[in-house]
Structure formats: C-alpha cells, structure tokens
Amino acid sequence: MQQFPPFWSDPISHLLRQQPDVPVLYLSPQILQATARRFRGGFPGLVTYAVKANDRPEVLDNLVAAGIDTFDVASPSEMAAARRAFPQAVLHYNNPVRSRDEVAAGIANGVASWAVDDPTELSKLADVPKSAELAVRIALPVKGAAYDFGAKFGATPDLAVELLRRVDQGGWHASVCFHPGTQCEDPRAWAAYITEAARICERAGVTLARLNVGGGFAADRCGKVPDLNAVFSTIRAVTDRVFTARTPALLCEPGRALVAEAFTLATRIKGMRAGGRTIYLNDGIYGGLSELRDMGLSRRIRVIAVDGTMRQGAPIPRVVFGPTCDSLDRLPDGLVLPADAQDGDYVLFDGLGAYSVAISTDFNGYGLHDIVSVQRLTGNRNLPA
Template sequence: MQHTAPLSATPAAYLAKHSPDAPVLFIAPSVLQATARRFQADFDGLVTYAVKANDRTEVLSNLVAAGITTFDVASPAEMAAVRAVCPQAVLHYNNPVRSAAEVKAGIAAGVYSWSIDDMSELAKLRDVPRDNEVAVRFALPVKGAAYDFGSKFGAAPEQAAALLRAVVEMGFTPSMCFHPGTQCNDPQAWVQYVHAAADILRAAGVSIKRMNIGGGFAVDRGFDAPDHRAVFAAVKAALVESFGAEAPTLLCEPGRAMVADAAVLATRIKGMRNEGRTVFLNDGIYGGLPDLRDMGLSGLVDVVGPEGALRQGAPTPRVVFGPTCDSLDRLPDGLPMPEDAQTGDYLLFGGMGAYSIAMSTAFNGYGLAGVALVSDLGAQPKRKAA
C-alpha cells in the first residue's frame, strides 16, 4: 500500500522543523485546485493550462484532479510531462515557430490544435492530420500588459486574413488566437482583440467555431487584486457585439494566473552588510526569482526566524543580492524587510507558483530545485505600491 507523508501545515512550520539551507518552493494543492475550479466556474468556455508557467508533476496532477484536461504545450518536453500525468489530455501546441522535428513530435504526441502566424509555419504542418485545428495567431498594438508578446509572435490583421484562407484551403479546421500580454488587467485589451478578430474573419470570408483568447490574466502581487470576472464579462459582451448569433465558443490558457497564488518561495539570508542595508540570499535571479527582475518587487514578502516566528519590525528598504558570483544577480533595489531581520532568517515570497522553479538555473551550483507540499500557505502581507 502506498504511503503518503502528511503535509506540513505551513511553510513556516516546515522551515522550523527542517531548517533547509537551500531555497524551497512550497505548493498548496488546496489553493491550486481552488483556483482551477474558480476559473472553470467563472469563464464561459474551455479553460486550459499553459504548462510553461510551471510543469512540475505536483502542479499538473492537481490541475487534472480539479478538472483541467486540456493543456497548452510549447515543446515536446512539455507534451511528455502532460502525457505522464494525464495520458488522455488534449494538447494545444501554441508555440507558433517549430522545427520539423518538433512538428513530428507533436504529431506523435497526438496534438490536436496548432497555432501559426506565418505562411512558412503553416507549410511545416503538411503532415498534420487534416481533422486537427489550426489557429491563426494575430497581434495588435494594445496596451495594458506588463510586457507585450506581439513583438515576437502574431501576424498583422491583413496577413492573418490570408493565413485563415490558406488554413481552410489545406483542409484544417480554422480557428483564431491571440495573447494580450503578460500581467494584463485591462479588459479593453481583450475587447480590442475580439473586435479585430471579427473584422479579420469578415475580410477573410472564413467562419470559425471557437477562438482562443489567450492568457495574460493578472495576478495579485500584493498591491492590486485583479478582477478576472470583469475581463470575462467584457469579452462576452464584445463577442455578442462583434459576432451576434454566430459567436464562436471560447477557450483561454492561463499560466501565471492559474498557479502563482498556490506557492510561496522560501529563501534564506546568508549574510548582511552595511548595518543590514545589504542582504545576501541563497537564491536570486538565476534561481527562483527572475520574475522579480522582470516584473518589479513583490508586495508579498514576509520574514520568519529559524524557529518560524514572524519578524514584525518596521519595514526597511534593502539592497538584495542572490548567491552567485555574478554582480547582476541582484533584485530591484528597495525590497522592504523588517528592521529586525537577521542572518539565518527566511524570506517568504508569496505568489511564486509561476516562472520561479520553471526558470531556475543551476548557475554556480545554486538554484531552486526543492518542492514541498503544504496544507496552507499562511496569511500573505499586502503593501501599497511604492
């Protein structure tokens, strides 16, 4: 009989018991499953998961337990990770640039839906079964995201219309997809895309049965709580206005918004200098904290002592370095930490389920590799943006 060890109650309890000297990502399955169920309840369409945010088995298996059975994969490795957890999963291969070997791997893995944004990429799909869906990915110069994906992927509207016609001519099931950009909290970004999609389809003389509105849904980083329901309501209204009775069904592919809130990253203070104003951690931008470099400091940071007690001193801005020998291994300046923080304490970064362990390297022999499951993540602080 298989034995499963009981979960630690909280990250602080685990740290007090085990005193790890390497960074640990704490995942709460209850939070992860609740987020997945909330997306499925609130979104009027198919909810898929963008595996790139976190491909750990612990994450994928809990999403499947919560009812997620369709996954956005960007590589053969992600296909294999999903199939290992859910052999019957539906795979959407929405990385629009692929090698011939990757196309072959996608066919072998049973990918159903493919995205393209260029005629050369459509030509690579000549051996894909004709009952598959091919979605034309297009891009617009919309605002509202932390950074835009349109500079890398997405056809211009005129090109998208030509691609749709070519998809139909090759015998595939046509569809459309877009991505408004990372950490987007402006419903109007999605509205503009929905209206543009209708215009493109009219220009192409093509109809579609469903449309992928992408990911990019914002998460709470400790400053402003996102309103996903407002986004979904705006999309539904735009769909009715643009398509009327011929509106396609929808699907979305949250990555960050699906997993971020379900994890806390614990790092340890290795040393302090300049009367505590400079802090050295056992993890940094080459490990589990690259997202802070790209997105800015988080407002979800606690400090606990080795025994698990919360430090409650007045917050003081610090300069924070990671553990490697590279001087670039530095977080944005001004991370608030309690004035009574000490060497040996743990910093708990909330909202770190996405793009933490997924992007961690082993540079200099450091990096985030440890995962522990917990029953509860504990209360997370909320701070005003600087």
C-alpha cells in the same frame, strides 16, 4: 500518474523543524485546485493550462484532479509532461515557430490544435491531419500588460486574413488566437483583440468554430486581487456583440493566474553588509526570483526568525543580492524588509508559483528544486472565491 506527497501543516512548521538552508517552494494543493475550479466556473468556455508556467508533476496532477484535461504545450518535453499527468490529455501546440522535427513530434503525439502566424511556418504543417485545428495568431499594439508578446509572435491583421483563408482552404478547422501580454489586468485589451479577430474573419470570409483568447490573466503581486470576473464578463459580452454571423466557442490558456497563488517561496538571509542595508539571499535572479528582474519587486513578503516569530520592524528598502558569484545576480533595488531582519532569517515571497521553479537554473550549484506540500499557506488570503 498522479503524485501527492505528504503534507506539512504550513511553511513555518516545516522551516522550524527542518531549518532548510536552500530555497523551498511550498505548494497548497487546496488553493491550486480551488483556483482551477474558479477558472472553470467563471470563464465562459474551455480552460486549458499553459504548462510553461510550472511543469512540475505536483502541479499537473492537481490540475487534472480539478478537472483540467487540455494543455497548452510549447515543446515535445511539455507534451510528455502533460501525458504523464493524464494519458488522455488534449494537447494545444501554440508556440508558432517549430522545427520540422518538432512538427513531427506534435503529429505523433496527436496534437489537436496548432497556432500559426507566418506563411513559412504554415507550410511546415502540411502533414498535420485535417481533423486538427489551426489557429491564426494575431498581434496588435494593445497596452495593459506588464510586457507584450507581439514583438515575437503574431501576424498583422492583413497577414492574418491571408493565413486564415489558406487554413480554411486547406481543409483544417480554422481558428484565431491571441495573447494580450503577461500580467494583463485591463479587460479592454481582450476587447480590442476580440473585435479585431471578428474583423479579420469577416474580411477573410471564414466562420470560426472557436476563438482562443490566450493567457495573460493577472495574478496578485502587490496585495491587490485582480478582477478576473470583469475580464471574463468582457470576453463574453464582446464576443457575443462583434461576431454577428456565428458566435465562436471560447477557450483560454492561463498559466500564471492558475498556479501563482498556490505557492510561497521561502529564501534565507545568508549575509548582511553595510549595517543591514545590503542583504544576500540563498536565491536570486538565476533561481526562483528571476522574474523580479523583469516584472518588478513583489510586495507580498514576510520575514520569519529561526524561532518562528515574524519580524515586524519598520520597513526599510534594501539592496539584495542572490547567492552566486555573479554581480548581475541582484534584485531590483528597494526590496522592503523589516528593520529587525537578521542573518539566518527566512524571507517568504507569497504568490510565487509561476515562472519560479520553471526557469530556475543550477548556476554556481544553486537553484530551486525543493517543493513541499502544505495544508495552508499562512499569511496568504483564503481560497479564491
């Protein structure tokens, strides 16, 4: 069931009127739907959504409204979330390590596509209907991403050849999938994976109907818009070149790049020390800012006074702590905030829709829970082209 809550005009109008003392995530449905349409129009194949990035009903409902009907799920809970948003949703279960109970849940939910990267895990899928697709997930030592998923998931090329043959001989629809790593901006990463996928298929003697080129598409964290069109063009061109017998249909599973730009996270300064060089926010690494610890600081920050004016003092690097009593609740040093920032000001982080509310905790009674829909995100760029 689609849920579209009442709109405010923009984050600042809500902050001035409500004066929230808890972190708030502002959603622009217009930007979210425009981003989904951009992917669907630009990517040369099927666009699915990786639910893990943000599984809130507001997100799933707006993506369905924009034409997304296939979802990359990693758990029975995510299957249920996708089906609540769209009862006819097509489910792709691309987490390649599952308990037997999770496999049974996937079968019961009619999962259409499964990923596999190990013989033991393949044996667990014996009862999966032959009408399903089984995609062999590969891993390569490819650079270009903020961090690589290959240490956890993915078969070597030699193992992938064996698995692909077993999938094909087992009567399932054989496919190959990969993930180039999160926040990947280098089209050559996709080119390397696609080229190796073609070699694996040739060695295995299996013709693919479909190739899943994963997620990993980058979002803007520092004010530079990633060139997704260059990635899309590379994917199409390399696939056409290296698959000589039959060019497989393509699909992708973006998460971050679909939802990040549609959100702004508003936090508040709850204390200042050391002459303002140390700042305490009402959110931190146990909340919506958790990714900053591993991904690095965002540069897309605004500081708003309680009267709505923007702080414009000289930028000064700060030490920033979150609200909990844990001393580990500290952002990477050097977050740049205006010199005139004061206790009680709001600190807004633009482009923070992915892996914010999704991995926020309630540690010490804090956490990110509130999502407010707005007509526009003041200070963010215009809608995606």
